[in-house]
Amino acid sequence: MVVSAAVGGGAVTGVFTVTGTTIALGATALVLVVLLLLCLGGSSGGLGAESPPVAPGERCVSGHLGIMTGAQPSWITLNRIGKEKGDVMSLKVGHWVIMLNTFAAIKDAAINFVKEMGSRPTNYTTNLLSENGKDISLGEYSHDWLLLREMGIKNLREFTTNKRLEEVVHIILNKLEEDLDKKENQPVNVKDITIPATAGVLSHLCFGFDADASVHDRVAKLLSDGLFKYIVGPRLLANFIPILRFFPSNALREAQATVNELNGLLRSEMKRHQESLDPDITRDLMDGIIKCRNHARETEPDKYEFLTETHAYQVISNYLGGAAGALVVALQTGVALFVSNPEQQEKFSAAVTSVVGEDRMPGLDDQEKSVYVRATIEEILRYACIAPISVPHKTSEDITFRGFKIPANTGILVNFYGLHFNEEYWPEPFNFKPERFIDERGNFRSDEHMYPFGYGARSCVGQPVARQLMYLILSWLTHRYALCRVPGEEDRDLLQQDPDVQVVKAVPPFDLILKRRF
Numbered sequence: 273m274v275v276s277a278a279v280g281g282g283a284v285t286g287v288f289t290v291t292g293t294t295i296a297l298g299a300t301a302l303v304l305v306v307l308l309l310l311c312l313g314g315s316s317g318g319l320g321a322e323s324p325p326v327a328p329g330e331r332c333v334s335g336h337l338g339i340m341t342g343a344q345p346s347w348i349t350l351n352r353i354g355k356e357k358g359d360v361m362s363l364k365v366g367h368w369v370i371m372l373n374t375f376a377a378i379k380d381a382a383i384n385f386v387k388e389m390g391s392r393p394t395n396y397t398t399n400l401l402s403e404n405g406k407d408i409s410l411g412e413y414s415h416d417w418l419l420l421r422e423m424g425i426k427n428l429r430e431f432t433t434n435k436r437l438e439e440v441v442h443i444i445l446n447k448l449e450e451d452l453d454k455k456e457n458q459p460v461n462v463k464d465i466t467i468p469a470t471a472g473v474l475s476h477l478c479f480g481f482d483a484d485a486s487v488h489d490r491v492a493k494l495l496s497d498g499l500f501k502y503i504v505g506p507r508l509l510a511n512f513i514p515i516l517r518f519f520p521s522n523a524l525r526e527a528q529a530t531v532n533e534l535n536g537l538l539r540s541e542m543k544r545h546q547e548s549l550d551p552d553i554t555r556d557l558m559d560g561i562i563k564c565r566n567h568a569r570e571t572e573p574d575k576y577e578f579l580t581e582t583h584a585y586q587v588i589s590n591y592l593g594g595a596a597g598a599l600v601v602a603l604q605t606g607v608a609l610f611v612s613n614p615e616q617q618e619k620f621s622a623a624v625t626s627v628v629g630e631d632r633m634p635g636l637d638d639q640e641k642s643v644y645v646r647a648t649i650e651e652i653l654r655y656a657c658i659a660p661i662s663v664p665h666k667t668s669e670d671i672t673f674r675g676f677k678i679p680a681n682t683g684i685l686v687n688f689y690g691l692h693f694n695e696e697y698w699p700e701p702f703n704f705k706p707e708r709f710i711d712e713r714g715n716f717r718s719d720e721h722m723y724p725f726g727y728g729a730r731s732c733v734g735q736p737v738a739r740q741l742m743y744l745i746l747s748w749l750t751h752r753y754a755l756c757r758v759p760g761e762e763d764r765d766l767l768q769q770d771p772d773v774q775v776v777k778a779v780p781p782f783d784l785i786l787k788r789r790f
């Protein structure tokens with residue numbers, strides 16, 4: 273997702289601690305002045321009369337930004353405050369935003385305010401990455417944006433059905449298995465499993481097997497550092513104080529270089545695909561989106577006049593961003609849960625093997641045959657809760673929500689952490705218990721308090737693919753290998769928050785030992 277970038281692109285983006293960034297003295301002085309102005313100008317009344325109650329601490333110089341950047345993950349603090357404030361509260365993170373705290377409010381928003389709460393906040397980062405909103409993840413709600421989103425979903429659906437997804441995944445995982453076998457019984461970093469798996473699959477789905485090997489290497493590199501860090505790492509100060517984009521800083525240069533690398537890659541791949549396009553064969557998602565665009569513009573030129581080449585390759589960028597921001601993080605949490613809970617890991621592995629046997633890789637048809645396997649993937653998604661305070665949305669018009677007046681263009685955060693870790697819905701919420709998704713008759717049980725893929729108009733476009741990839745990758749990994757702790761690290765907490773990652777709930781990279789099962 274440029275889920276992810278949207279995490280960075282939302283209301284929560286103004287962060288004061290820009291790690292590794294040297295800000296010129298002049299800029300620092302400017303920051304202080306602007307902060308003071310914000311502080312003096314900030315009213316305690318929030319968004320105006322009849323607005324949601326304000327969380328405590330708004331009179332502090334930086335409003336509630338301290339919560340976002342403090343030592344404790346922001347979602348833990350916000351969840352505690354939210355319990356006191358009720359359905360909805362206001363926060364000042366540079367500007368005023370609202371946060372939905374309760375299940376009732378979240379459900380109401382998801383069902384009854386789809387369009388009204390379906391836009392995205394924009395800032396320097398989001399505009400840079402999406403070339404001013406010409407994509408799905410970061411574009412503002414509009415008629416044209418809806419058409420682009422529909423096209424992005426159609427392209428994913430058409431290309432990934434009929435075993436195409438499974439074929440690509442099996443090729444990539446077979447290769448990865450050869451590499452991992454060489455490291456058997458030695459410490460392997462979890463990133464050396466999740467990044468090649470995710471980058472390999474997404475890059476080959478997007479650019480095909482006839483792309484130059486260097487293209488896939490560049491995608492893997494972007495996912496492992498540049499793009500990943502840019503999306504989930506500390507935010508740019510320029511998002512908070514737009515004038516700062518004119519002041520040179522390492523962080524700005526790094527962000528621009530990352531985006532240039534990504535967009536350069538997308539443009540050259542688009543050109544290569546256009547030059548070798550075959551009307552009868554759709555090799556990959558890039559071919560698919562080019563054909564969707566050509567067809568739309570030929571059949572309904574007026575409706576799709578807006579649809580430039582940039583829009584088309586930005587959709588591919590969104591697919592890659594989904595991998596960088598969400599899939600890697602969710603997979604890493606899954607592996608950490610398995611290593612920390614050997615009993616559940618063994619049960620999951622045995623459930624996979626009982627359906628698949630020992631001589632082939634798990635396929636998509638196998639998933640439905642084991643309730644325990646489905647339940648485990650669901651429990652990993654609950655626990656991972658990668659966007660604990662959501663990817664920010666924005667109101668597209670003035671609304672009255674649960675008795676409060678909310679102006680257009682107000683950022684909206686959602687306390688998904690408060691749902692996914694609520695004892696009322698999940699007894700012992702911090703324990704890994706796949707059984708919670710199995711009913712008394714032994715059937716899979718879905719639960720209405722689960723929102724791993726967001727809500728409303730902006731819910732994850734890649735949800736079906738993401739679920740399939742989570743299953744295919746984790747079932748392959750535990751089917752082939754026992755995932756064990758590194759000797760001497762038995763007591764290490766693998767599930768704590770990665771201190772280098774803000775806004776996204778993510779475990780820090782860790783080593784594990786792989787032992788071949790058969």
Ligand code: HEM
Pocket residue numbers: 273274275408409410421590591592593594595598599602658659663664665724725726727728729730731732733734735737738739742
């Ligand atoms: C386990 C993996 C994944 C998780 C947990 C996840 C989760 C999310 C979440 C929470 C959002 C924000 C929804 C909102 O704003 O309400 C989102 C948006 C999005 N995701 Fe994913 N995602 C995953 C994988 C993927 C993949 C693999 C793709 C593409 C192939 C993808 C494409 C997108 C796109 C394009 C959006 C933006 C939708 C919009 O703004 O309209 N995601 N995802």
